Amino acid sequence: MATLDREQALRVLEQVTDPEIPVLTIADLGILRDVRVEADGTVHVDITPTYSGCPAMDEIRADVGAALAREGVPRVAVHLVHHPVWTTDWMSAEGRRKLTEYGIAPPGPRPAGGPVALELGYRPGLGGTDGTPAPACPRCGSDRTEELARFASTACKSLWRCTACREPFDHFKEF
Structure with missing residues (x-):
């Protein structure tokens, strides 16, 4: 098991791609909102859907967990954050x-x-x-x-x- 700091976890997550438009990462889209690492190594990831009911969110959540698991992160919690509402202004x-x-x-x-x-x-x-x-x-x-x-x-x-x-x-x- 590996313990990543926030910056290391962020670098891993910045490579996770959008399942509907695979040339974009979740960072490019601006839906990767925050990353927090607890003392026990648990990584909390906040993501915001591009719109309410976006069918890609379940797959993105799984991809975030898988990316961190490949790095040896013992526990991952992915949280959907609905406020503030995502806007295309957040795209890089x-x-x-x-x-x-x-x-x-x-x-x-x-x-x-x-x-x-x-x-x-x-x-x-x-x-x-x-x-x-x-x-x-x-x-x-x-x-x-x-x-x-x-x-x-x-x-x-x-x-x-x-x-x-x-x-x-x-x-x-x-x-």
Whole structure:
């Protein structure tokens, strides 16, 4: 059995990947909130779901435990922390870069001062069906994009198409 200090445990956990978007780590996503090590070697890890009911949390919890177990940590307690609510503002610049390289448009900045205004109708190139700005195409960089579906392979992504290169792509929604 090994006893890790907080910094060692943090370095291990910063390598745990997201099961839905495996190019991102839980640190890149900003869901790794805190790590505490007790005198008996128990490591407590706080993680925040990207949204309520996120199906990946059980797998992330298991992956966190497995990563620390490989390092010989005797006891791990993973805690889901729901307050404050996760926001895409917590994503790292490195995570946003990795998303783009993977072919997923990263989230833009959240609107200041409140919720996104809903627009009544869809206008290609002017944003999503909810009034959010159109993301740039992660393949060619064009801002001439159109939303095809508000929900994609996961609830946190929407499906878009670039009208310049004609390629479809996912966009990680702003939360």
